[in-house]
Amino acid sequence: MLRTDFACVVLGIGAGLIIARLAASAIRGMLFDVGAAEPGPYAVVAMLLAAAAAAACYVPATRAARIDPVRILRD
Numbered sequence: 001m002l003r004t005d006f007a008c009v010v011l012g013i014g015a016g017l018i019i020a021r022l023a024a025s026a027i028r029g030m031l032f033d034v035g036a037a038e039p040g041p042y043a044v045v046a047m048l049l050a051a052a053a054a055a056a057c058y059v060p061a062t063r064a065a066r067i068d069p070v071r072i073l074r075d
Helices: 002-026 039-066 069-074
Strands: none
Touching: 002 039
């Protein structure tokens, strides 16, 4: 479960990076002190999103792993 959730996150971040790069070239005039092709801001944002998504995937997965499946099926 955790692997599939994070696979979706990686696909989303990849698609987002591509779209952000295309959008950055369209709004080049609004970017101050940052070039549209600089990898630094893209990497920082991607890492922050990956960390937030990992926490968002990990917490429910560990909570679900603690539950006894037999007890749930009996209820």
